[in-house]
Amino acid sequence: MIVQLHQLTAALYLIAALVASLGIALPAPRLGRLSLTLLGVASLAHAACFGLLHSGNATPALTELTMAVSFMALVGTVFYLVLAWHTRLVGLVVLVAPLAFISVFAAGIHLRVVRPAVEKTAGGSWEHAHVLLASAGLALLGLAGIAGLFFLVEHRRLKSKQAIRPRFRLPSIEALDRVNKAALAVGFPLLTLGVITGVFWTEAQTGRVFSGTPHEVWSVIAWAIYAVVVIARFATHQGARQAAASAVGGFVFLFFAVIGLEFFL
Amino acid sequence: MKIILLGLNHKSAPLEVRERLAVDDVAGPLQKLVAADEIDEAVLISTCNRVEVVALTRSLDAARHRLRSFFSRDLVSDGRGVPGDFDDFLYEFAERDAIRHLLRVASALDSMVVGEPQILGQVKDAYRAAIECEACGPIIGRLFQHAFTTAKRVRTETRIAERPLSVARVAVDLAKQIFEELGDKRAVMIGAGEMIEAALAALNGVGLQSIAVANRTPERAAELAVRFEATAHGLEEIPHLVSTADVVLTCIGGDRPVLTREIVESARRKRRSHPLFVIDIGVPRNTDPEIDRLDNVYLYDIDDLGAVASENAEQRRQQTVHAEAVVNEEQQRFDGWFAALRAVPTIKHLRAHVEAIRVGELEKMLAKLDLGEVERGRVEALTKAIANKILHAPLARLRREAEREEGMAYLETARVLFGLDDGVESPSLGAEGKRGSGGSEIE
Numbered sequence: 252m253i254v255q256l257h258q259l260t261a262a263l264y265l266i267a268a269l270v271a272s273l274g275i276a277l278p279a280p281r282l283g284r285l286s287l288t289l290l291g292v293a294s295l296a297h298a299a300c301f302g303l304l305h306s307g308n309a310t311p312a313l314t315e316l317t318m319a320v321s322f323m324a325l326v327g328t329v330f331y332l333v334l335a336w337h338t339r340l341v342g343l344v345v346l347v348a349p350l351a352f353i354s355v356f357a358a359g360i361h362l363r364v365v366r367p368a369v370e371k372t373a374g375g376s377w378e379h380a381h382v383l384l385a386s387a388g389l390a391l392l393g394l395a396g397i398a399g400l401f402f403l404v405e406h407r408r409l410k411s412k413q414a415i416r417p418r419f420r421l422p423s424i425e426a427l428d429r430v431n432k433a434a435l436a437v438g439f440p441l442l443t444l445g446v447i448t449g450v451f452w453t454e455a456q457t458g459r460v461f462s463g464t465p466h467e468v469w470s471v472i473a474w475a476i477y478a479v480v481v482i483a484r485f486a487t488h489q490g491a492r493q494a495a496a497s498a499v500g501g502f503v504f505l506f507f508a509v510i511g512l513e514f515f516l
Numbered sequence: 517m518k519i520i521l522l523g524l525n526h527k528s529a530p531l532e533v534r535e536r537l538a539v540d541d542v543a544g545p546l547q548k549l550v551a552a553d554e555i556d557e558a559v560l561i562s563t564c565n566r567v568e569v570v571a572l573t574r575s576l577d578a579a580r581h582r583l584r585s586f587f588s589r590d591l592v593s594d595g596r597g598v599p600g601d602f603d604d605f606l607y608e609f610a611e612r613d614a615i616r617h618l619l620r621v622a623s624a625l626d627s628m629v630v631g632e633p634q635i636l637g638q639v640k641d642a643y644r645a646a647i648e649c650e651a652c653g654p655i656i657g658r659l660f661q662h663a664f665t666t667a668k669r670v671r672t673e674t675r676i677a678e679r680p681l682s683v684a685r686v687a688v689d690l691a692k693q694i695f696e697e698l699g700d701k702r703a704v705m706i707g708a709g710e711m712i713e714a715a716l717a718a719l720n721g722v723g724l725q726s727i728a729v730a731n732r733t734p735e736r737a738a739e740l741a742v743r744f745e746a747t748a749h750g751l752e753e754i755p756h757l758v759s760t761a762d763v764v765l766t767c768i769g770g771d772r773p774v775l776t777r778e779i780v781e782s783a784r785r786k787r788r789s790h791p792l793f794v795i796d797i798g799v800p801r802n803t804d805p806e807i808d809r810l811d812n813v814y815l816y817d818i819d820d821l822g823a824v825a826s827e828n829a830e831q832r833r834q835q836t837v838h839a840e841a842v843v844n845e846e847q848q849r850f851d852g853w854f855a856a857l858r859a860v861p862t863i864k865h866l867r868a869h870v871e872a873i874r875v876g877e878l879e880k881m882l883a884k885l886d887l888g889e890v891e892r893g894r895v896e897a898l899t900k901a902i903a904n905k906i907l908h909a910p911l912a913r914l915r916r917e918a919e920r921e922e923g924m925a926y927l928e929t930a931r932v933l934f935g936l937d938d939g940v941e942s943p944s945l946g947a948e949g950k951r952g953s954g955g956s957e958i959e
Contacts, residue, residue: 405693408693409690409693409694409814410808410814412816412820412823412824413823413824422696423692423693423694423695423696424693424694424791425694425695425696425790425791426696429696488785490811490812491791491811491812492811492812493811
């Protein structure tokens, strides 16, 4: 049941991504709005999938990388949909939907071989909280990074006086800046909580608060970078373009620290 | 007589060059131009996007030389001289091409924003100014009247004027790329001329939170403010207005920028990261181009607006096929009229020749006859009627044939057959046809 629901979720994300792409290619704003609706339906199926996982197992496989990424996709998508409800952000669906599809597709492959129960380890609840919070934080900071990237693209286009695309458009730079700000405002506290719970988890496992693994070292550096980004954004008169560039750079570093290291080390 | 058009526009010259040739009062330069032997009649069109002279001359080469000198010396009067490649910015059309170009300009087919409604009024203003300073004569006057008729036909018979793409509309499209909502945005208009008025009319329906109009003449600003539910201000309030504004549109006369980098930098400090959209449609420019280097400030001048509108213009261009057909038709009509002018000297001469014979023969005959006043009148009327009837068909034929290139042979033949003298003057240069009688009222 869970596997089928996950497959359905992946299919819905894929359809949303295709419809969004078609909306740009034609161009047809209606398709953009339809893709947003499909993304909403897909995220509901996605949430149901995680609900079933939790109900079937006290410690679902969130600590697996693919499942964590799938969870990030859900959090990121839901946050995006909440923002899109109030802000004209239809254009972003063209990036959010494919990313969600890739994440869920990868997790779907893992689900087929998922073990029925996860062995309890020392600090299991801290581990779970850490992964949940860090994944959510990463998802939102990823959304901030995407908004920042699109902001830079639009900013460059406006500064270089390129022709107006009359129909399908990216969100306005003001809207993108707002998404960046909101995602950073919520994502950084979640990341901070993820780091704190990670410390408790490490302490429960090793008896020390810091064991010096590359994951810990790089994650703390990434957190420190984000702390600077957040201070610059909210406590100084930093311009929107610098904030966008910081969000993109910060996320690239964070992604490498949290997920990239899994592949390199 | 030949028609020549020399000028530069948004396609041939950058704004930096065009703004140096912008002329507020065309009377002085025009009077100087037509005082020269090379130019018989002229109209000077000076808008944000073009500076063009349409002239009537007897020698294209002489006129070409005079007009180039006019552009590089008389119009560029800022003492900085012209760039070495200035000639590259100028284009030139002669005879049919010149006629066609003017008809296209008046019909907004050559505009930066094809189909825009302002150009016709600007061409009419140029025509009026030329009439007032007696630079425009009957032939160029007739050409402009024809251009207005053509523009009217284009607007009524084609869809080009439907939903005209104005500067204000392009600006609104751009504003939507920058701002999420326009309902909570404040706009400042600097200037109170026609362009600002048109922008205010277009922005009225957008639903901006507030609009402020700042102008040198507070009365004019107040007048616009009342009409468009805006607030009126003097230019000294610009720093304060810009610090709270999201959109600034400038179009005001003067050689120095009214929106400087210092004003915008100071405003930015108060605005934090809020973007500021500045549209400068003034020529010469009203803003320091350096402000475009500032973060969160997006400056678009008249050329930039043309560039961003190019995609919309492409769609509009597809609708211009019919408009171009109308222009072709009207061009041919004017060509015919203009070519027929070649027959006028011959026709006048032929009429005079026949009249001289009639009067001579009549006087000889009347001397031999003892007729009363009534009879003499009847005989004179009879001779006039005979002469007119004999001349009617050949003169009509001459007029028709003169409209064609090959028609010159008919004129030559008529001169030979009737023994007319050569070297007759064009009626356009006759005493009754000199400048200042630019034709009928503007439509």
